[in-house]
Amino acid sequence: AQKITQTQPGMFVQEKEAVTLDCTYDTSDPSYGLFWYKQPSSGEMIFLIYQGSYDQQNATEGRYSLNFQKARKSANLVISASQLGDSAMYFCAMRGLNTGTASKLTFGTGTRLQVTL
Amino acid sequence: SQTIHQWPATLVQPVGSPLSLECTVEGTSNPNLYWYRQAAGRGLQLLFYSVGIGQISSEVPQNLSASRPQDRQFILSSKKLLLSDSGFYLCAWSVLSIGQSGTNYGYTFGSGTRLTVV
Numbered sequence: 001a002q003k004i005t006q007t008q009p010g011m012f013v014q015e016k017e018a019v020t021l022d023c024t025y026d027t028s029d030p031s032y033g034l035f036w037y038k039q040p041s042s043g044e045m046i047f048l049i050y051q052g053s054y055d056q057q058n059a060t061e062g063r064y065s066l067n068f069q070k071a072r073k074s075a076n077l078v079i080s081a082s083q084l085g086d087s088a089m090y091f092c093a094m095r096g097l098n099t100g101t102a103s104k105l106t107f108g109t110g111t112r113l114q115v116t117l
Numbered sequence: 118s119q120t121i122h123q124w125p126a127t128l129v130q131p132v133g134s135p136l137s138l139e140c141t142v143e144g145t146s147n148p149n150l151y152w153y154r155q156a157a158g159r160g161l162q163l164l165f166y167s168v169g170i171g172q173i174s175s176e177v178p179q180n181l182s183a184s185r186p187q188d189r190q191f192i193l194s195s196k197k198l199l200l201s202d203s204g205f206y207l208c209a210w211s212v213l214s215i216g217q218s219g220t221n222y223g224y225t226f227g228s229g230t231r232l233t234v235v
Contacts, residue, residue, distance in 0.1 A: 033223070035223045037223075037226075042228075043155075043205055043207075043228070043229045043231065044226065044228050044229060045161075045207060045209075045224075045226035045229075047223050047224075047225070050223055091160065091161070093223075095223070104151070104163055104166060104176075105151075105163075105209075105211070105223065105224050106163075107160050107161045108160060109159070109160040110159075110160050
């Protein structure tokens with residue numbers, strides 16, 4: 001079984017500042033993938049960044065980076081230089097990567113980020 | 118490129134009426150398909166997933182059912198809607214088998230259907 005925990009229901013950050021959204025996970029899978037999605041008020045789920053458990057380096061995608069600490073089972077999302085358009089709900093998710101299986105994506109409860117002027 | 122279509126975008130239905138939400142995927146073969154529901158201000162709950170035509174797995178007991186009549190078509194249905202069926206429904210697809218490192222194995226989501234049962 002897999003579990004994703006996001007302990008911050010809401011966060012505020014000032015425009016142009018960096019913000020870290022926390023995510024911890026628990027799994028028995030030896031190989032897994034970690035994901036972050038953004039959900040604006042329109043409802044669509046937008047993929048942001050992916051980290052494989054076997055990756056040696058932390059993933060980065062533009063202003064997004066994933067602070068992956070495997071021993072601590074954490075996969076925090078860092079957004080640098082926040083913009084007003086970053087205001088949204090952010091979900092952490094994970095999926096087992098056992099070859100040949102169709103494992104499911106498990107989501108956390110989300111963090112609502114509000115970027116202020 | 119792969120695209121996923123989901124409709125309708127919004128729906129208001131009376132209690133006891135039937136429901137049919139459709140999702141189709143283009144540009145890929147034999148995808149895994151998923152239906153999620155999101156209650157207002159909450160996370161995503163997996164309702165059904167399918168690894169092939171006619172193969173449906175249900176994650177939670179409920180008033181809904183799913184069908185996959187074609188490889189790239191996934192339908193969510195109900196014979197009689199309940200008030201508790203209100204929510205935001207998202208369809209998603211992913212690759213079927215996992216075995217290549219460096220590939221993103223996440224889901225691609227449709228734009229969602231906001232269902233209000235009145």
